[in-house]
Amino acid sequence: MDIDMVLGLYNYWIVIVxxxxxxxxxxxxxxxxxxxIGLNVFQISVFLLYITMGRVDGGTAPILHETASxxxxxxxxxxxxxxxxxxxxxxxxxxLALALIVRIREDYGTIEEDEILILDRES
Amino acid sequence: MIEHLPVLTIAVPLIAAPLCVFLLNRTLVYLFALAVCWATFGMSILLLDQVLESGPISYELGSWPAPYGIEYVVDYFSAFVMLFVSGIGAVVLTYAPQSLNDEINPSKHYMVYPMYLLCMTGLLGICITGDLFNVFVFLEISSLSSYALISLGRSRRAPLAAFQYLVMGTIGATFLLIGIGLLYQLTGTLNMADMAMQLADDHDSRTTLVAFAFMTVGLSIKMAVFPLHTWLPNAYTFAPSVVTGFIAATATKVSVYAFIRIVFGIFTPQFAFDEHALDTFLVVFSLIGIFVASVAAIYQGNLKRMLAYSSIAQVGYMLLGVSMHNLDGLTGGIVHMFNHAIIKGGLFLVVGCFALRLQSVRLEDLSGAAKTMPLTALAWVLGGLGLIGVPLTAGFISKWLLLTAALENGYYLVAALMLASSLLAVVYVWRVVEILYFSEPSEAAKSAREAPWSMLLPTYALILAILVFGVWTTYSAGLASEAASSLLGGTP
Structure with missing residues (x-):
């Protein structure tokens, strides 16, 4: 793997990281x-993957106008x-996830999963 | 009008859903949603009728020709799955009002029905669309609305169960999205039929393999294949009875549908099974899932959780059928989607009747309930027989086909294990029967009344369907075999 490959694919490296x-x-x-937050980061990496694959070297936005060669x-x-x-x-x-968290917090008084599980076991 | 039927089946419930919110009156919303559900069921019947008469229908959305525009494809398989999804949607909604009154704050009802309609739209959309990205969008429509529906359960654990399902479900859907992206990168098309053609001579590329892996794992989460099933028991247990009835009967089956479509329609069985041994993995995980989940079901003290574990086991049977990839096996897998949908739908509706009258679904509270609720208890017995796969019930048809297919392939061990696993089903079904009929009535059961007719009739509609489709198989196994042979490329 040479340096060109690493740098040339750097969008994909970011996606994977x-x-x-x-x-x-x-x-x-x-x-x-x-x-x-983790879920969001995960989803956004996929958005980047899609955007990257649509990009053409030297390409512009696909709008036809008179001056285009x-x-x-x-x-x-x-x-x-x-x-x-x-x-x-x-x-x-x-x-939706945040709304559910609000309800979980109202019912349990905490949003730490291990504490919730302890509360569930006690009840 | 009739030529626009494919899009209307999706558009009518989709547009009706937000309209529900404007009808603030609870009864009005319910009647409106009910009418929409039955209309959708009617349109699905018409679609199936059209397919039977003149073969598969291709509908171009907005008249943009495929593969540039979005194409809706109605063939035997999709018409068959749409028929039972919309049918169960309509029956469960007919059953719904009293159970919802009991379990959900009436002021929130006008929000329940739109989400129910959206969930059904999403599931139908997955079936009808011929466009891979559309599958993702519809999957998310149905999933998001089902997370919201599950969180409405009475217990405080319902929002947590919904949250856990949301996390797992989103990971699954995002995996699917990654797979779709990679395939698009490879082929430059999103139309499934076109994609299959482009991929036909590109099976060796690593991108195909990675896309295949991501999509398989993503859908496995949605199908609740062992060991990715962890979200399912809590979600089914804590959701309101009506929601469990609908989702348990349809959601995992539609994911199995999407999986079959992707494996057989895009990647081809040669790629998946001959080159990459997906069948071995499926057989192993399905069998482990069947046994682990069935044993877990035996030890549950909560009726809903028991049925939830049983659902995980039943998905195993469907995937066993898929992994046989011969005509009988695939037919068995497809017809088991239908049979299990009516069986599990019926049984969850029975559980809803108990929940209404006894205010509990724990086994100790159910004891002796057969004396005061004889019809509900009888429905459990009939549904349970179907779940076990006793002859003359629908469950027998699918298990028979699966068994034939296993013997045909020479999988004797698999056949023996399938029979053994049915015995586990006998154990957990019988445990409930024994408690219902032969124990001293609990306090709750003594004072209980028979469930109301408005709930018993829809329950019995599904329960009797189990018996009907155990004898008359033209429209279950017959259609499934048409679907299977067209998936296998017309060569039985």
Whole structure:
């Protein structure tokens, strides 16, 4: 693996690092809010993956206008459009998760998962 | 009008859902949602009828030709799954009002029905769409609404169960999204049929393999395959009875549908089973899941949790059928989706009747309830027979097909283990029967009354369907075998 490959794919490296960071937070957390943050980081890494794959070297936004030359390259807009949908889904998930956390806190008085489990065992 | 049926089946419940919120009157909202559900069921019947008459339908959304536009595809398989999803949706909603009155604060009812409709829309959408990204979107529509529905349970543990499901479910859906992204990168298309064609000569690339792995694991979480099932018992136990009835009957089955579509429709069985031994893994995990979950079900003191574990075991049977990848096996897997949907739907509705009258679903509170609630108890017995797979019930048909398929492939050990696992089902079903019929009535059971007719009738509709489809298989096993042979490329 030479340096060009490492630098040339650097978007993908960021995607992988973010993905693993987010995934690790989700698995290793004890605090429900932190879980949601981890989930968000994880989802955002996938958004980056999509945006990266739509990008064409030297490409511009795919808008036709008179001054554009015939051999002008355009980036693929479809992944960005797909990711708009996925972002909406992500926002909805986060909102729902936070609403659930509010209710959990009202009922248990804590948002630490281990404390909740202890409370459940006692009841 | 009739040519727009595919999109109407999705659009009607989708548009009706937000309208529900504006009808502030509880009864009005319910009647509206009920009408929409039955209309959707009617449209699914018409769709199936059309498919039977003139073959698969392809509908181009907004008249954009596939593969550029989004395509809706109705073939035997999707019409069959849509039929029972919308049918169970309609029956469960008919059953719903009294049970919801008891379990959810009436001032919140007008929010329950829209979410129910959205959940059904999502599940139907997964079935009908021919576009892979659409599968993800519909999966999230159904999942988000089911998280919200589960969190409405009476116990304070319901929001926590919903939260745990949300975390697992989102990871699963995001895995699916990664897989879709990689496939799009490889093929430049999102249309499933087009993608399969583009991939046909690109099976060796690592990207295909990684995409395949991500999608399999993502959907396995949604299907609750052992060992990714951990979200399911709590979610089913703490959700309101009506919600459990609907979700348990449909959600995991639709995920199995999506899985079958992706394996057979995009990657082809050669890639999945011959080159990458997915079948071995599926058989092993399904069998472990069947045994672990069935044994766990035996030791549960809560009726809902027992059925939840049993659901995990039953998903194992469906996947066993898929992993056989011969005609009988796949037919068995598909028909078990249908049979298990009516069986588990029916049984959860029975549990809802007990929950209404006894205010508990713990086994000790159920003791002797057969004396005061004979019809509900009888429904449990009939549904339980179906779950075990006794001849003349629907459960027998699917287990028979699976057994034939296992013997055909020479999987004698698998066949023997499947029979043995049915005995475990006998144990947990019988445990409840014994408590219902042969123990001293508990305080709650003594003063209980029979469940109201408005709930018993829908329950019996599903329970009797178990018996009907155990004898008359034209529209269950018959359709499933059509679906299976078209998935296997028309060569039985």
């Amino acid at each position: 973010l993905m693993m960071t987010g995934f690790y937070i989700v698995i290793a957390r004890g605090n429900l809010i932190k879980t949601v 015939a051999d002008q390259a355009y980036s693929n807009p479809l992944p960005s459009v797909l990711i708009l949908t996925a972002i909406v889904v992500g926002v909805a998930t986060t909102a």
